[in-house]
Amino acid sequence: MFPFSRPYRAPNERAYIEQALASGHLAGDGPFTRRAHEQLRQHLDGAEVLLTTSGTHALELAALLLELGPGDEVVLPSFTFSSTANAPALRGATLRFADLDPGTFSMELPQLEAALTPRTRAVFAMPYGGVSRDMDAIAACCAARGIAWVEDNAHGLFARLGGRPLGTFAPLAALSFHQTKNLSCGEGGALVINDPAMRQRAEILREKGTDRSRFLRGEVDRYTWRATGSSYLPSEVLAALLVSQLDAADAIQRARRAAWDTYRGVLAPRAADLGFTLQTIPEGLEHPAHVFALLAPPGVDRDGVLRRLAAAGVKATSHYEPLHRAPHEAGAGQQHLPHTEDVAARLVRLPLYADLTPGDAESIARRLLSALEQA
Ligand SMILES: Cc1ncc(COP(=O)(O)O)c(C=O)c1O
Known part of the structure; x- marks a missing residue:
């Protein structure tokens, strides 16, 4: 039987996992996480990247960063994975589902425009299979109306539209490294930050609402609780597995x-x-x-x-x-x-x-x- 998908076995996987284990640094944000950030940054033409424990968590982190809440309406395609909807729904936002383009199977500009209302605060787009036509137009539409938007780019790492990587059109984008994706570490993801103004807060929300990342870089002499956040950083063991896939x-x-x-x-x-x-x-x-x-x-x-x-x-x-x-x-x-x-x-x-x-x-x-x- 041909399975529907099969995780790739990368040549370096065992050596890297062994290296992570031997290093004694098993928590997040060690050398393998930094290597993954750098390699992903290169694939995304220099965008800032933070590894997360899943694509789902990258979307949740995006919804937290946008401070979505009750009374906010979020437009998203109906034809997507539940995680695209859970992220704004967990913040108490109201979901408004858009139709898709019958050719690309993604929500394009006409379907988005048909779903927008004066209450729309944010848009979560999801290029199905990393295939979309109107990303520039969606960006312009959201910018003109002052609406936040997020790319659920779980399918689209390595796609380029007009030469620009998918995952770099919106201020925030999510990647997934679930075992069914092109690159995988079993369960994992990343938040892509294309708006530099969001970088520092993203780092804080991802680290339990603290500035521990700055502390670990030696930029502050102690870390403190700065915001309501959660724990979204994956272990170095999984980052090592991901780097072996990035190498390949x-x-x-x-x-x-x-x-x-x-x-x-x-x-x-x-x-x-x-x-x-x-x-x-x-x-x-x-x-x-x-x-x-x-x-x-x-x-x-x-x-x-x-x-x-x-x-x-x-x-x-x-x-x-x-x-x-x-x-x-x-x-x-x-x-x-x-x-x-x-x-x-x-x-x-x-x-x-x-x-x-x-x-x-x-x-x-x-x-x-x-x-x-x-x-
Ligand atoms: C479109 C889409 N969004 C979000 C996710 C969630 O990613 P993860 O499984 O890494 O949480 C997936 C898939 O798994 C997906 O296909």
Whole structure:
């Protein structure tokens, strides 16, 4: 069976973890965390980065930094992971779900504009699979209205739009290093800080509301409680695992792109006659090869296609289930977001991981074509 995803095993992982253990520095913000910050900074054209214990926690830290609270309305796509919604919801903010673009599967400018109200305080955007077209326009729209915004860039590390890295468009962005992501340390994440004015407070909120980071750098002679914060810094053992993956980032991305390109090469010529739709990659976007997604033809039993693929040895999936229709969103279920509901009902995601060879991808794509022919 081809699994849906498989964590990459980096050549340096054991040596680095052993080094972290032997160093005696197991808590956060040691040498491996500093190396991870520096390597991520390079991938993000110099942006400030702080490792966190998860992408979820990076989003929560962003919501804390923005001081979201009751009475604030936050616009976000319905077609995203629960963490994008939990972060503002935990602060007591009101969620307002936006539809998605039927080509990119992400909330673009028209869907955002349709969801904005005079009460909107913040926007959480999430380029699905690291694919979005309107990031510049979303930035301009938020700036013009004085609305804060956050990129949930859990999918989009290594993507570039118009040459600029995803994760650097909004003042704050979140990365995820969950085991399903291109780079992983099991559970982990990072907050990207593109607004230098937020840097010092981010560091304080991440360190239990104290200025211990400044103390450890020798900038103050004791640390004190400065703000209501939490503990969001990962252990050096996990940072060591992440650095081993960062060292291998080029090889990981090359392999993922080769599998992605193979899928596209085999499937694109058959899309019109079989009636399925591939995710649109906008002009100027260098996608991160995080997701390979397509929509089953209208009227076809998508779950039946997934079952046929499973019987043929391929674990494909369908996520996300729209948040506005989720059991937790009592009442919001009455909202109708037509593109989100259509995409969620027809989406098929194929296995994608660095160890998937182009030969594997070709074989999976052919099994998908045969499942679609039988549908
Ligand atoms: C879009 C999105 N946002 C947030 C997260 C949360 O990241 P983490 O699992 O690192 O907490 C994930 C995935 O895991 C995700 O896919």
